Amino acid sequence: RIDATRLWNTLMETAAIGGTSDGGIRRLTLTEEDRQVRDWFKNRCEKLGCTVTIDEVGNMFALRAGTDASALPIAIGSHLDTQPTGGKFDGILGVLAGLEIFQTLTDAGYTTRRPLLLVNWTNEEGARFSPAMLGSGVHAGVFDRAYADGRLASDGARFGNALDGISYRGTVKAGATKFAAMFELHIEQGPVLEQADTDIGIVTGVQGMRWYDVTIKGREAHAGTTPMQMRQDAMTAAARLILGVETIAGEFLGLATVGDLNVTNASRNVVAGHLHMTIDLRHHDDSALDHMEAATQHLIEATGAAVSAITCERIWHSPAVNFDPGCVAAVSKSAADAGFSAMEIISGAGHDSVYISRIAPTAMIFVPCKDGLSHNPLESSTVDQCGAGAQTLLGAVLAYAEH
Amino acid sequence: RIDATRLWNTLMETAAIGGTSDGGIRRLTLTEEDRQVRDWFKNRCEKLGCTVTIDEVGNMFALRAGTDASALPIAIGSHLDTQPTGGKFDGILGVLAGLEIFQTLTDAGYTTRRPLLLVNWTNEEGARFSPAMLGSGVHAGVFDRAYADGRLASDGARFGNALDGISYRGTVKAGATKFAAMFELHIEQGPVLEQADTDIGIVTGVQGMRWYDVTIKGREAHAGTTPMQMRQDAMTAAARLILGVETIAGEFLGLATVGDLNVTNASRNVVAGHLHMTIDLRHHDDSALDHMEAATQHLIEATGAAVSAITCERIWHSPAVNFDPGCVAAVSKSAADAGFSAMEIISGAGHDSVYISRIAPTAMIFVPCKDGLSHNPLESSTVDQCGAGAQTLLGAVLAYAEH
Ligand SMILES: NC(=O)NCCC(=O)O
Ligand SMILES: NC(=O)NCCC(=O)O
DSSP states (O other): OOOHHHHHHHHHHHTTTTBOTTSOBOOOTTSHHHHHHHHHHHHHHHHTTOEEEEBTTOOEEEEEOOSOTTSOOEEEEEOOOOOTTBOSSTTHHHHHHHHHHHHHHHHTTOOOSSOEEEEEOSOOSOSSSSSSSHHHHHHTTSSOHHHHHHOBOTTSOBHHHHHHHTTOOOSBOTTOSOOSEEEEEEEOOSSHHHHTTOSEEEEEEEOEEEEEEEEEEOOOEETTTSOGGGOOOHHHHHHHHHHHHHHHHHHHTOEEEOOOEEETTOOTTEEOOEEEEEEEEEESSHHHHHHHHHHHHHHHHHHHTTSSEEEEEEEEEEOOEEOOHHHHHHHHHHHHHTTOOEEEEEESSOOHHHHHTTTSOEEEEEEOOGGGOOSSTTOOOOHHHHHHHHHHHHHHHHHHHHO | OOOHHHHHHHHHHHTTTTBOTTSOBOOOTTSHHHHHHHHHHHHHHHHTTOEEEEBTTOOEEEEEOOSOTTSOOEEEEEOOOOOTTBOSSTTHHHHHHHHHHHHHHHHTTOOOSSOEEEEEOSOOSOSSSSSSSHHHHHHTTSSOHHHHHHOBOTTSOBHHHHHHHTTOOOSBOTTOSOOSEEEEEEEOOSSHHHHHTOSEEEEEEEOEEEEEEEEEEOOOEETTTSOGGGOOOHHHHHHHHHHHHHHHHHHHTOEEEOOOEEETTOOTTEEOOEEEEEEEEEESSHHHHHHHHHHHHHHHHHHHTTSSEEEEEEEEEEOOEEOOHHHHHHHHHHHHHTTOOEEEEEESSOOHHHHHTTTSOEEEEEEOOGGGOOSSTTOOOOHHHHHHHHHHHHHHHHHHHHO
């Protein structure tokens, strides 16, 4: 059995790296804080006797040898980067639970038949560099290294330069590190498990998601002299889009979010002439997502009449995913064996498992988090909830590793 | 008579200082570009035999001696700073027309009875440092030096440090430089004169204006897992305010502008938890402006229910102004004497004359600008329009200077 308190202590220990005064973590991908947590992770894995390799987009693989050296390993993977307003659990729990499992096996003097592989995927969050799940996406062949290297952060950095800058460009070719299956433990990041008072979410799939970059061109004009009806105001056009996609989400029972908006050359006494904003649309049903996208396009055309131009580019999409039935069954059995209450659930968030599921049997385990809150410093799960997740993960992994 | 072509050439010469590739000027207050244009201005005035003094907030005064040394001078004043997306005329025309008048008098070997005083007021635009008309406001005793020094730019600079940084902190006490009256020539920045096909606007006053800083506190949350109805989204609340104040402007036939909006820790897959935005409300009738403000407060209270908190602070207001009837009459007579078509007009924009009118008889002259466009690189007036304004300015100033 894993040691929930030890896992908790490790969580709290790493929370200091990029820790913020409000109890959260700000550990943006490929920043100095990310370098520190990577160094820490590498060191811990090596102390546990693992061999750590790094691929050309910075994905980190810690291999724990098995008795059958010719067998493909079973992977445990998630991420150690966070949002600007990140919490202490999103992604981190999945990696540190892997460490806890390795420690538990070492303490018990146990070697699995297949090797085990603990993975820290690069840039899962998509906050500093879009899109999300970039490292696992390159591993799965969805993107290539050149695409990743060229991603531009709003702080002006390029992914490739930032990776070189923290010295985490490895020599292993992306995708070359093979494994037979992957399991990912994660906090739910939503309210479902907490409201159902259930210990474990057996994640059967992930909803579809699409990201858009919108540019609105209006006309800069004087705030004190330009009659309201003579304006081409990029800001009021943006406001119509923000409320419009909110309405579209309501109609289709999906989700729509405008998280970022930047006015170029903003000045309080100038009618906004140019701005960028983002749109994030999600739905568990890809065809409903098609309808949401079409409705958004209509909205943009209608709103565009009041300004000089609106462009909307879909920069990323990830179709709805169904996880491997065998892996899902292993999670379900592991939770039941350990005596936890469990229910099936669809993930609202994207995860590295989304891309990994294209190349290997994959499944996920969710644990509840307080008030369904995530991407927020107040994000939290209890010692017992994290422990239950790690225990369930251990059971599922062992079943596959001995298999 | 002034030389319109020479004035135009001076306008184009200074337009290179901070000039942008799209034909505009970006010459924000107390930046390196502002320093350059100040150096240029000082040099030109001294070449014309003027004595240049600088006060403790950087206002620049170029004195051209009169025959009666004991008489108070007549001032010609405007500003050389611009908006981030500024044009080549806003403020600049008023200062350079003063230079053209000095050159014309010198060429004619003419000395007025009263001295003439050409003024470049610091930070008229209010773009880098709020509020607008700060230098003339300190001169008029509306603000004090300490208030000005403490103003914070969005780039993190303090007014006082920036002033020291470009070495334009003078030793003259603010307000110590006295004058008997001031005239300001400016482009209209709106569409009225152009639509009425009239050469000269006899400005009788300036509308009331109020500036607000709004902060919205919502709750950061995951864009993919947080149900729409569980969100406290600062962005959708902002959108409601943006469209709400637009409606209020329509109801009261005033103006409302949200020119700037910044999300703290923005990320495209995080529901916005914290943002700042500005509101600019204007009306020529102060009591109507009171109603607009009250309606905005109601709007904010109603919108606030959907988030955690909205605060709205009025950081500046400038009541509606009526200019001195004697000065206005001098402008009217000067335009008529020179054979220009003219009409009375109320200014939609704030100007240094607003604050100066509290301490000295003041009036303004407007000339048309293309499409009423200002605070835009495309801002433009013709050689003849600028010349007509400068000629009208000369007549009004001479009438007062000989008086
Ligand atoms: N788990 C998680 O927060 N991933 C970020 C990608 C997304 O926006 O869903
Ligand atoms: N003239 C001018 O553009 N002044 C700036 C202050 C204002 O916003 O009216």
